[in-house]
Amino acid sequence: MSYDPSFDKAPELLARAARAAGSRPDLTQGGGGNVSIKMGAERMLVKASGVQLKDVTPASGYALVNYGNIRRRIADGPGGENEFSDFICAQALPVKGVRPAAPSIETGFHALLNTVVIHTHSVYANILNMSVEGHALGGKMFPGAEFLPYKSPGPQLCSAINDRARASGPQTFFLGNHGLAVAHAGTEGALELNERVNESIRRGLSLPPYPAVRPSAGLSAHNAARLAHYGRDFILENVLSPDQALYCGPADLDGKGGMDAVNEVLTALFYILDCIKLLKFTPRFLTKSDVAYFDTMKSKRYSRK
Numbered sequence: 001m002s003y004d005p006s007f008d009k010a011p012e013l014l015a016r017a018a019r020a021a022g023s024r025p026d027l028t029q030g031g032g033g034n035v036s037i038k039m040g041a042e043r044m045l046v047k048a049s050g051v052q053l054k055d056v057t058p059a060s061g062y063a064l065v066n067y068g069n070i071r072r073r074i075a076d077g078p079g080g081e082n083e084f085s086d087f088i089c090a091q092a093l094p095v096k097g098v099r100p101a102a103p104s105i106e107t108g109f110h111a112l113l114n115t116v117v118i119h120t121h122s123v124y125a126n127i128l129n130m131s132v133e134g135h136a137l138g139g140k141m142f143p144g145a146e147f148l149p150y151k152s153p154g155p156q157l158c159s160a161i162n163d164r165a166r167a168s169g170p171q172t173f174f175l176g177n178h179g180l181a182v183a184h185a186g187t188e189g190a191l192e193l194n195e196r197v198n199e200s201i202r203r204g205l206s207l208p209p210y211p212a213v214r215p216s217a218g219l220s221a222h223n224a225a226r227l228a229h230y231g232r233d234f235i236l237e238n239v240l241s242p243d244q245a246l247y248c249g250p251a252d253l254d255g256k257g258g259m260d261a262v263n264e265v266l267t268a269l270f271y272i273l274d275c276i277k278l279l280k281f282t283p284r285f286l287t288k289s290d291v292a293y294f295d296t297m298k299s300k301r302y303s304r305k
C-alpha cells in the first residue's frame, strides 16, 4: 500500500522547511540545496531531483525513500558513482497522490544525519568554505561544527559525512567548496540553527548586504558589471563550486542559459569572490580534475540537482 501523506504532518513540515530555505537567493540558487525529514526508523521524505526548494509543497516535489537501506549501504562502502545513484533511486517508494520523482542526488548524506536536515548553498557559509583561511576561522566561530574538505557530490561526500555523522543532537557541517548542512531533531530547531549560523557569519564578519537578484532575459546588469570586472576568462578558468561548474559555462555567460538560475548562481559567486577579497582572504578554487567530474556528470545523470 502507498504511503498516504495526508495522515502525517511530515509533508507539511518538509514544505515549510523547503520554502524557508529556498526563498532566499543568498541561501539557495537555481536547483541547489535540499531538505529532508525522517519518519521512524526507515522512511524519509527528501526533495526530488530537478525541483527547486521553493516549489516543494505537501503534495509535490519530494520523494519517499527507505533511508535505513541507504545508511547500511554507505556504511558497507557506497560503491561507484552510477551504482550508488541507481541504488538511491531504487529506494524510492510510492506516495499516494504525489507524482513519482527521483530523490535528490544528495539524498545519501541526508540519510546519515538527525531527523530534519537542511542543506543550502549559503553564500555566508561559502565564504568560509571557498577560501584558504575560512575553515580555520570557522572552527573558532563554531567550535562544535564539522569542517570537511571538498568532495564531489555523491558517494565520496557521503562517506566523508558518514565518518563524522551523529544520528542524534544538533549538528552543523561546513562542506568545502559546496555549502552548509544542519541537522536537528525538529523542523523549527533546524530552521533556527540554519538561521543562527548564517547570521553569525554575516554579523561576525561585517559582510555587506546581499544584492537583489532581479529576473532578466540575459545577464542581469549587476552580473554583467561584475563579469566585466573579473573577466570572462578568469571566471571560466577558476571554478569555486559545483554550481559554478554546472551553471556558468561559456553560453551561460553569454546570456544564453536558463537565465533565472544562471543569474542567481552568478550573483552568489560574485558576492563570495567580492567578500573574500574584502576580508583579504585567498579564494580556494576546485582542481582541474574536480571540475572535469562535472563535464562527465553534466552529460549523464547529474541534472543540476
Ligand SMILES: [Zn+2]
Pocket: 032, 033, 106, 119, 120, 121, 178, 179
Ligand atoms: Zn549541495
